[in-house]
Amino acid sequence: MAGHSKFKNIMHRKGAQDKKRSSLFSKLSREITVAAKMGTPDPDMNPRLRAAVNAAKAQSMPKDNIQRAIDKALGGDTDNYEEVRYEGFGPGGVSLIIEALTDNRNRTATNVRTAVTKNGGNMGASGSVSHGFDRMGLITYPPGAGDAERVFEAALEAGAEDVTSTDEGHEIWTAQDGLHEVAKALEPVLGEAEGAKLAWRPQTMVDVSEDDAGQLMKLIDTLDDDDDVQTVWGNYEVSDAVMEKLG
Template structure:
């Protein structure tokens, strides 16, 4: 189950970008509101809402903001957001999955298509790249949560599928349907996670050189800047030395 995480350089860069985005809390609030609308407003009875709240807390979102997002759903908010997924190709033969919450499909599709077109990519059709990914649960812990042996033991006890440990921390994978249960068991053993969400894990990764990696980073930044885009997943791997050259 153990091994160095190939995705750490990408995920940690994504985390750093998230902290800089002025619209981060807005996106987190939208996910909380949608989750509360789709189920009970009580996180103990609504796994998706619990995950959304945990992720908001991990990003230091104030409790008042979280509660307002929940109350917005309970108060009959007029905004009706729907989940949409876009698939496409990025620089260097990379495959990209974009998840969004939108109240206007046409606007979001146009914006996402423009991001791809202006940054070395092409928006594909539904299902064009999904076959190269697996839908799994993702749980991330910092290195301070414990050494590899401790986290591995806790993950196995909780029923996780795989764990990847490195100097930056621990990445734990679960079956999608087991994410809430495994996250809850791990929280009892290791404390609160840095990140808990459903993810698209690539079956095979492609390594990008400096040129393609630089263009890809611009594509991801452009997608991140769109208010409707919630998450961006890819099958790319960027060597640490390339990331350093790019200043990422």
């Protein structure tokens, strides 16, 4: 994933969608089930569940799969997943925050540590990386939501703090506690968002060389292949030219 702008820090690489769709649906289902279990099963009354359902729809997840994930929480037929966060460093000295939903902390910690150390990185203690990020709300829209000016004006009116628009879409940043209010205010103007979630926004970016970029992408892909890992955030910037060489 090329760093098209210095705020492009969603590092959840999906790679070839056909090959990873099953894994992606598994992650989305887990988030939907956890969100439904932690709150009401009604997306209109549960902001986290609504965001999870919207994210699933954006990835063309079948409605039956979405409903099954909600029903799993209602029936109590679900493992007790907990949210865990790991911090570390990747090739080129980039900072990484790895978020997971797991029913076995030992398994997940071992898998994450192995992936990081085998791909040129090293784990850090809690707080060793997150101090260089801001915890914020992130709302994403596809390019078809409107041009940059229209989206910026709508976001400003809704109370957002910043907007980044590229050919790939729009990122609308909000205060941590204002995420769902802003998302709700944007819907009548821009429609349903592709995603709305709490995010880690880096305070500074790190330019990654061609030598380090290949190993960094391999590390991120390895983490993304782990069913427990939900999202990987980083402060790296990789040029389009380097990404083209990497294929």
